[in-house]
Amino acid sequence: MTALAPNHLKTIEQRLLWLSHWMIHNANHIRPKVDGIKVGGHQASSASMVSIMTALYFSALRPEDRVAVKPHASPIFHAMQYLMGNQTREKMENFRGFHGVQSYPSRTKDIDDVDFSTGSVGLGVAVTSFASLVQDYITAKAWGEDVTLGRMVALVGDAELDEGNIYEALQEGWKNDLRNTWWIIDYNRQSLDGVVREGLFKRIEQIFDAFGWDVVKVKYGALQRAAFEEPGGDKLRDWIDNCPNQLYSALTFMGGAVWRQRLMDALGDQGDVTALIEARSDDELADLMENLGGNCVQTMAETFAAIDHDRPVCFLAYTIKGWGTPIAGHKDNHGGLMNKSQMAEWQKHMGVAEGEEWEKFATVADPDALQAALDRVPFFAKGRRRYEDATLTVPQIELSSDREISTQMAFGKILDDLSKGDSDLAERIVTMSPDVTGTTNLGPWVNRRKLFARKEQADTFINEKIPSTAKWEFTPTGQHIELGIAEMNLFLLLGAAGLSHSLFGKRVIPIGTVYDPFVARGLDALNYACYQDARFMIVGTPSGVTLAPEGGAHQSIGTPLIGMSQDGLASFEPAFADELAVIMQWAFDYLQRDGEGDPDERTWLRDETGGSVYLRLTTNPIEQPGKRVDEDFRQGAIDGAYWLRKPGPNCDVVIAYQGAVAPEAIKAAGMIAEGRRDVGVLAVTSADRLNAGWTAAQRARARGNAEAESHIESLLADLPRDCKMVTVIDGHPATLSWLGSVVGHQTVPLGVEHFGQTGTIADLYQHFGIDARSIVEKVQGLTPGRQMLHRVAG
Structure with a gap:
């Protein structure tokens, strides 16, 4: 299958621009209102992404690639899926309504092929780097060698780069030799409250470069590059490069006549550049000045195609917020919408006849040729890209003790016992921890199963014959991923690993450990992972004021309430080791379930749907009750x-x-x-x-x-x-x-x-x-x- 011709890409771009904006307009101005409030939909934020997404999905991507779409570009995504037959008109007409397409792309609530849910800004960006790490983890194993490597792609709003978790993820990516990751930044220089600060992206470029990323600046579109080759073009380019963000946005909103006046005032006495400007009508001049790289589908397609390596790439794509619409460039356009009169004029400009607003191929001269082109798009060739993997059998887990033991120690012992065996479950477990591996009792597991890295790294302490209880040996076969002290990264990695069966067709059983009070530090990412229906076990330990000498800074109070309130997460706090053993055996099966969710009339819990599991454990050794085998105990421990x-x-x-x-x-x-x-x-x-x-x-x-x-x-x-x-x-x-x-x-x-x-x-x-x-x-x-x-x- 080959890339689409430029004329087809341009046609698709214009169709997506119209359909996405009409969907938003319909929800706000045509569909009957019952609440009396604006439905919303971010028309301007969608418009700035339309050329990028067209080039990406219809030219660059392959079925093995995965994409996190920036939240405010969801209308473009849904319009694209509608064009490809993967979304219904009924749900499009009900945008942001009950059972309609979601405000932001959702794996669990949208019917179209969403790879990563987005919505809490920044998290969809960072999760792609951890998905790439999980992909490397899987393909390094004998059972994952048949997985085809894909690129993990994030479409990023420039204001999202204010989120600190993105920079935490950059550092973790550098430590783990990140590859096959693209972040495409929609650099429209406008956020919700204003215009992005001048000079900021010079600093951001330096940050990406410092972490080993290939930074590709996509500033000029094909029209601009052609104009720069004309006499005087170098002067025009210098003016564009030196124009402040706010002024460029304001001139875009005001249009071609004002562009002409401002350019003539600045450049009109310089001979050749005057001729360049005067050779174009007002509309042509506006098209030229708004033809930034990110708004040129041809330029974006060529830029993507030129990448011939697997290093992480940051594309800095210059765009106009609201490009191609009457509200382009206005500083209030983030939440603003075209009014009815603006939409009516724009509809004429776009050539869409009344009554054909929802027609996929309205305005298309040769629908059959376009459909034939769409049928050749590689990314969509295999249909819905949701995979499955076999359910792993859970071996019998028994742990009873007459001696005093803490639940944290019991957890470590259960994992250590599993590590000694050769079960399929043990082979698929991957543990992770934000620099608290030893203090959360993962040490024995790691000593036996080793740490993961794509390249072998010996433990210097062992080589130098220095006694240590920890054996920090890195190997591609290792089953522990050590993270820095960043709980957001932990939950993002758990979320990515917990989707491995669906993203890559290979199931892993992710287990993360964290100091229980610091669950709250990663709570947004935990909620994000659960919202995607990722499957993992999170162990919060040590917990409570039982961690007495550590004081209030390390003693958790509200985490049981977090466990109760978090959807998609079954929360347990066992007191005894045998309870923990029963719960973990059940949990390993529960993580893998994907049933219809009919309630169990014994408990009225919908256990067949499965979900993730949270264990709140403690360091305090307590006397054990001895061996218990009765079914009331075993079932009761699971039921609560x-x-x-x-x-x-x-x-x-x-x-x-x-x-x-x-x-x-x-x-x-x-x-x-x-x-x-x-x-x-x-x-x-x-x-x-x-x-x-x-x-x-x-x-x-x-x-x-x-x-x-x-x-x-x-x-x-x-x-x-x-x-x-x-x-x-x-x-x-x-x-x-x-x-x-x-x-x-x-x-x-x-x-x-x-x-x-x-x-x-x-x-x-x-x-x-x-x-x-x-x-x-x-x-x-x-x-x-x-x-x-x-x-x-x-």
Whole structure:
């Protein structure tokens, strides 16, 4: 298959420009309004990208390439897919409406072939570099040698380069010998609030160059380059090069006559350049001055075709924001829209007859020839590029211990046990961590499975015979990717690796570890990864004020609430090693599921859809309960809770706990039980799953299914109505406070609401009122007249 002829590229460019802008206009000015607010759609930001995207998709790309489209260019993307038959008119007419094409490209919500979701600016840019790293990781393995290398491409708004996560990704790319990555910058020099600062891109070019990127400046279109060859053309080029951004934008908006006046004022007494200007009509002069490189489809196609290496490339494509439309260049055009009269005039200019606004080939002289050309476009030749890979069998994971052990240590031991085996699952696990590999218990795994690099790198300490517990040997077969201290990079890499089965047809099982409080530092990227339906396991450890000596800076409080609120992420906080083993065995299967999502009527959770998993673990070794084999325990640990101590028929107190405070809850129950034999202890492993199931069951009942009952409702159903409940967690008390609402039990939620401080665990548990004695005191407050503390004192 060959590249399209320039005339076809120009025709496609104009069709995409019209269809994208008509879609936005229809949503804002024609479709009935019900909310009374602007629908929006970023016409100007789309227009500046249309030539770039036409040249990229219809000339440069191949099916193995992957693209992250800048958020505000989504109308161009949808118009392109509509032209190719991959998007429906119904959804185009419902742009930004319910079940219409999305505001920003979405892998999960759009029907067209979106490679990477975008929307939170900067993240779609950075994820392409990590997708390239994942591609290198896969093709370095024996099981990935048949993958065809593709380019990972980001279409970047120039204002997106204000985002710090982009520069974090640049540094990580340099460390990992990044290749096969293109970032194409739409340099229209206008952002939401103004015009990009003069001289900024000289600095940005230097940054890209310092990190080993090939920087390709695409400043002049074919018309301009031809004019520069005319007598006086060098003077015109010098004027363009020295014209400030704001002035160039303002002159573009004002049009050809003003261009002529300003150029004649500046250059008109210099002979040959005067003739160059006067040889063109006002419209021709405007076309010339607005023919920047990024607005010239021919120039962009030639520029892309000239790249003959796999080094990362930054294309700095000069464009006019709103190019080709009446609002081109105006400083307010970012969120501005053509009004009805402007659109009517522009429709005449574009040659689109009334009633043919949605016609794909309106204005096309030879539709059959254009369709034949579209049928030859290599990128679209294989159809929808969503791949699959076989589900990996999960080996039996058993971990029970009578000794004291922390969940963090248990996690490391489970991975170490897997590393000793030869299962397909172990072969596909890839771990990663932002410079906390050793302190999050990945060390044993890394020692056995090594670190990944495309080229062998020996461990100097080993070569020099210096004793060390860590063996930092880099090899193409390695299964750990070590990152710098940047949690955004961690979650972006998890997101890219978690899409490997779909992007590259090879499944990997990504596991990332991070200090639990710093989940919040990468939260935007975590949400972004989940929004794409990436599949990964994130282990936040150490967590809570149980990390006592580290103080408030390293003690997490709100992360359980993050785990509950984050869509696409099943959150767990096991207290014991055997719980963790059960949960991880289930999780490795859950990460690979892709079912229809019908609710399980036992829990009302939609587990068949699968998703990612978050484990909140701790460093505090606690005494283990011994070997447990009963099914209520195993299934309860997965579903979110089980009775560690079943309540008796006359139970008037239940202690519900999650995570590291298990010993305190158990001890408190023992103290209370001296006066109350029927006290219950509810072991919560996932407030997230309990709450999700409860909410879903309530919805089902509201819709007429009277039999719907969630797991937590089943557990609490037999409790007397006057039973009291105390909940306790090493985190925010709201995590479990809702349990009293399930059946209607009076509840006292205990937890941590304020920044921690240094001290011993006992000091901090007492300070925050989550130790055994404080729990007993709260129970006493719930039951006037019962003097339990007197009975247990001493």
